[in-house]
Amino acid sequence: xxxxxxASPARAFMxxxxxxxxxxxxxxxxxQQMARRLIKSNRSQRTEGHTAARAAASACDKLYRELxxxxxxxxxxxxxxxxxxxxxxxHPALEPIQLHARSDPYIDGVAETIIAHGDPAxxxxxxxxxxxxxxxxxxxxxxxxxxxxxxxSVAASERxxxxxDRREEA
Amino acid sequence: MSGNGQDRAxxxxxxxxxxxxxxxxxxxxPEFSFNLIAGGPGSGKTTLAHQIMFANAKVERxxxxxxxxxxxxxxxxxxxxxxxxxxxxxxxxxxxxxNLSAEVMERNLxxxxxRIVSEIEQAKPGIVVVxxxxxxxxxxxxxxxxxxxxxxxxxxLALHLTTWEVTSFLLGEYAAEExxxxxxxxxxxxxxxxxxxxxNSVVRKLQVVKARGRAPMPGLHTFRINDDxxxxxxxxxxxxxxxxxxxxxxxxxxxxxxxxxxxxxxxxGDAVMLTGxxxxxxxxxxxxxxxxGLSAGETGVIAVFEEYPEEYIARxxxxxxxxxxxxxxxxxxxxxxxxxxxxxxxALFAILEAVDRLGAKRVVIDSLSGFEVALAPTFRxxxxxxxxxxxxxxxxxxxTVFMTAEVSEAFSEARFTTEKVSFITDxxxxxRYIEMEGALWRVMAVIKMRGSDHTHQFRLYEVxxxxxxxxxxxxxxxxxxxxxxxxxxKPTKAKRGK
Numbered sequence: 261x262x263x264x265x266x267a268s269p270a271r272a273f274m275x276x277x278x279x280x281x282x283x284x285x286x287x288x289x290x291x292q293q294m295a296r297r298l299i300k301s302n303r304s305q306r307t308e309g310h311t312a313a314r315a316a317a318s319a320c321d322k323l324y325r326e327l328x329x330x331x332x333x334x335x336x337x338x339x340x341x342x343x344x345x346x347x348x349x350x351h352p353a354l355e356p357i358q359l360h361a362r363s364d365p366y367i368d369g370v371a372e373t374i375i376a377h378g379d380p381a382x383x384x385x386x387x388x389x390x391x392x393x394x395x396x397x398x399x400x401x402x403x404x405x406x407x408x409x410x411x412x413s414v415a416a417s418e419r420x421x422x423x424x425d426r427r428e429e430a
Numbered sequence: 431m432s433g434n435g436q437d438r439a440x441x442x443x444x445x446x447x448x449x450x451x452x453x454x455x456x457x458x459x460p461e462f463s464f465n466l467i468a469g470g471p472g473s474g475k476t477t478l479a480h481q482i483m484f485a486n487a488k489v490e491r492x493x494x495x496x497x498x499x500x501x502x503x504x505x506x507x508x509x510x511x512x513x514x515x516x517x518x519x520x521x522x523x524x525x526x527x528x529n530l531s532a533e534v535m536e537r538n539l540x541x542x543x544x545r546i547v548s549e550i551e552q553a554k555p556g557i558v559v560v561x562x563x564x565x566x567x568x569x570x571x572x573x574x575x576x577x578x579x580x581x582x583x584x585x586x587l588a589l590h591l592t593t594w595e596v597t598s599f600l601l602g603e604y605a606a607e608e609x610x611x612x613x614x615x616x617x618x619x620x621x622x623x624x625x626x627x628x629x630n631s632v633v634r635k636l637q638v639v640k641a642r643g644r645a646p647m648p649g650l651h652t653f654r655i656n657d658d659x660x661x662x663x664x665x666x667x668x669x670x671x672x673x674x675x676x677x678x679x680x681x682x683x684x685x686x687x688x689x690x691x692x693x694x695x696x697x698x699g700d701a702v703m704l705t706g707x708x709x710x711x712x713x714x715x716x717x718x719x720x721x722x723g724l725s726a727g728e729t730g731v732i733a734v735f736e737e738y739p740e741e742y743i744a745r746x747x748x749x750x751x752x753x754x755x756x757x758x759x760x761x762x763x764x765x766x767x768x769x770x771x772x773x774x775x776x777a778l779f780a781i782l783e784a785v786d787r788l789g790a791k792r793v794v795i796d797s798l799s800g801f802e803v804a805l806a807p808t809f810r811x812x813x814x815x816x817x818x819x820x821x822x823x824x825x826x827x828x829x830t831v832f833m834t835a836e837v838s839e840a841f842s843e844a845r846f847t848t849e850k851v852s853f854i855t856d857x858x859x860x861x862r863y864i865e866m867e868g869a870l871w872r873v874m875a876v877i878k879m880r881g882s883d884h885t886h887q888f889r890l891y892e893v894x895x896x897x898x899x900x901x902x903x904x905x906x907x908x909x910x911x912x913x914x915x916x917x918x919x920k921p922t923k924a925k926r927g928k
Binding site: 328329330331332333334335338339362400401402404405408409411412 | 497502503504507508511518521522526527528529531532
């Protein structure tokens with residue numbers, strides 16, 4: 261079971277695991293709300309067989325591409341690497357997940373993780389990674405600007421950019 | 431085409447958003463110009479580019495900021511966010527940051543150019559910044575030789591940027607000896623930033639090396655980087671300032687007995703210097719001069735260099751409790767200038783800004799000695815020339831300038847003025863100590879009064895709780911100038927004050 265501290269975003273996430281994740285709660289930290297928006301925007305585009313974990317992975321891929329445009333692929337990879345390391349503390353299920361800079365899809369090992377730990381645990385882990393990434397970005401450049409950058413990614417997803425998702429084939 | 435010049439293209443000017451820079455540039459940044467911002471590490475290139483970008487970016491005509499391999503974008507954003515001009519609301523809409531590191535590291539100049547052009551076509555920006563341009567050139571490896579070389583790359587980039595009606599800025603770390611680089615030839619404008627270390631002080635300077643279609647101010651202009659970004663202090667004050675016609679009216683010094691010594695008061699628009707040893711009451715006289723103006727309904731500015739403004743105001747308040755009220759009411763500004771790496775232009779800027787803001791008629795500089803110490807060492811070497819510009823510019827606005835200067839002297843040796851700066855003044859009054867009747871006395875005399883009669887006598891004066899009061903003369907004494915006067919004729923008691 262994941263380990264969480266009382267005040268951590270992961271704790272907030274774990275505590276809310278029973279409720280409908282598509283409905284943001286006012287009690288959720290903004291980073292978590294944004295992460296769920298990102299995942300939701302990918303889930304809504306998906307068809308049969310597209311699991312919650314795959315939607316989360318797709319959201320990560322898109323965010324990586326969008327943020328890379330701003331901060332460069334190396335800068336973005338550094339952010340994701342740190343976020344993954346933080347998420348793994350509370351979500352050991354993420355152990356098989358690997359990040360490949362400058363490749364598409366960016367996140368590797370999703371299928372293996374789903375097989376080993378199940379879709380809900382994989383999805384929860386990836387969502388926690390997104391939350392850590394958003395919080396980290398906020399600490400570095402300010403929450404308002406971090407949210408704006410990520411908002412662009414959400415907007416790109418909601419527009420359904422056809423070139424922006426190769427997760428199905430992965 | 432009419433052939434009479436009426437059809438010629440108009441080059442509009444964009445505001446740089448950098449205080450002082452538009453003046454240096456001769457009116458602003460030429461629209462659609464292709465500019466290079468060059469300088470060493472830490473010279474302020476990125477900050478300058480951001481300031482320009484935030485001042486001009488609009489949603490309908492956004493700015494594109496291409497980052498390459500220099501400062502990582504995340505760190506750049508983190509630090510740039512600290513400046514007040516950085517409006518996060520504009521990021522993502524009016525301002526887009528685009529990282530080119532992948533193109534630069536993995537591809538060639540052709541693809542770098544294609545990416546830049548593609549982004550420009552898509553966003554239709556008004557401003558484009560490439561930071562750092564130098565990295566693009568430095569990263570091209572021989573095995574990735576492109577179809578065309580750097581010269582062509584620069585030429586084509588400049589052409590694309592101009593035809594897309596973009597005002598562009600390439601940022602690069604260049605040394606002075608590298609000015610044969612093709613980008614220097616192609617650029618319409620070159621802004622060179624530098625920072626020089628002299629002993630323990632660092633002075634930042636900006637030079638407009640090139641400005642096609644503009645008449646920029648020549649020379650090196652000092653600047654500071656503070657919370658608001660760059661602040662340029664143009665070396666030559668705005669040329670639009672013309673000397674106000676002097677009415678030759680007399681202004682009271684506010685010192686009882688002193689106006690009479692100088693023929694009825696200080697001549698309006700003159701520069702007055704009061705010199706004397708430590709403790710002789712120079713600052714007291716200067717404050718009285720200012721209060722006399724304020725009492726007459728004028729406004730004024732005091733620039734202090736030797737003590738903190740709070741102390742200065744407290745001392746002035748003790749003698750005249752209205753000082754604090756006058757500051758609150760915006761009739762008096764006390765400017766504190768004591769950073770030890772000051773430039774004369776920065777001091778002049780601060781004083782002029784306050785003069786303009788208050789509509790001041792009187793300016794006190796207390797003291798020139800402290801001012802010289804506050805200057806960065808490199809500017810102390812040019813103190814005479816700098817002070818000449820400062821006083822000339824201030825009096826050109828019509829204000830009357832009252833300066834104090836400390837002269838260090840051996841007791842028996844009179845030094846009337848500091849030889850460095852006396853030539854810049856219209857009126858010089860000296861104070862000194864003398865010994866008489868076993869006590870220390872203070873005397874003052876008028877040394878110079880351009881275009882006016884004045885007393886030639888030494889006059890005793892006292893520094894009282896209400897200020898300086900001028901007393902009688904010492905007509906019965908000889909050798910006052912030696913500091914140890916001797917009674918010439920029938921002894922009479924010297925009389926302090928009136």
